[in-house]
Amino acid sequence: GAVVSQHPSWVICKSGTSVKIECRSLDFQATTMFWYRQFPKQSLMLMATSNEGSKATYEQGVEKDKFLINHASLTLSTLTVTSAHPEDSSFYICSASPGSNSPLHFGNGTRLTVT
Amino acid sequence: GENVEQHPSTLSVQEGDSAVIKCTYSDSASNYFPWYKQELGKRPQLIIDIRSNVGEKKDQRIAVTLNKTAKHFSLHITETQPEDSAVYFCAASIRAGGGNKLTFGTGTQLKVEL
Numbered sequence: 450g451a452v453v454s455q456h457p458s459w460v461i462c463k464s465g466t467s468v469k470i471e472c473r474s475l476d477f478q479a480t481t482m483f484w485y486r487q488f489p490k491q492s493l494m495l496m497a498t499s500n501e502g503s504k505a506t507y508e509q510g511v512e513k514d515k516f517l518i519n520h521a522s523l524t525l526s527t528l529t530v531t532s533a534h535p536e537d538s539s540f541y542i543c544s545a546s547p548g549s550n551s552p553l554h555f556g557n558g559t560r561l562t563v564t
Numbered sequence: 565g566e567n568v569e570q571h572p573s574t575l576s577v578q579e580g581d582s583a584v585i586k587c588t589y590s591d592s593a594s595n596y597f598p599w600y601k602q603e604l605g606k607r608p609q610l611i612i613d614i615r616s617n618v619g620e621k622k623d624q625r626i627a628v629t630l631n632k633t634a635k636h637f638s639l640h641i642t643e644t645q646p647e648d649s650a651v652y653f654c655a656a657s658i659r660a661g662g663g664n665k666l667t668f669g670t671g672t673q674l675k676v677e678l
Contacts, residue, residue, distance in 0.1 A: 491670075500663075
């Protein structure tokens, strides 16, 4: 149980274009999902907390207009990287928990390469 | 906010030896401390977690200890095997689950040599 699925697994896009990443909780509902970014050989850095039916909460230094988050249902959150640039190239991972007092489970991640 | 430090950044051990990774945290309100294993290019996988109402937890070759007074916790892997080679992350949160976000340590690259 507690499976989190992420799509796509990898994407290559041109500079200036937008990319949408989907995160789904397959066997549980999640009112909250988290989006992390991981650069090579670095730790996971929280970008934002996605809240179902309300606005996302962004961490300090993360541009909310560049990283658009939509949590339209209890099983789906999307992250859209707008006007992508090469410095946005990274590994983006979503996560969610099946409920209170339950561990956080991660999606399989999306490798974004901006050329 | 919470700040989690992790040491060492790299650790090389011989197969069969033990490996110890240590973390410290800053927020005394943190009560939940999971450990994740991440293989190259893959998602982090939870391997063990501990809550503040216990001081030690063990699962086969893996154990975690917690010292709330000193605000540090450690991961112990005994009888290491080559498949234990990966990056290990500690993390801290006020509580498990729900909307409680995790703060991660910087990671430890563990290499188990034959």
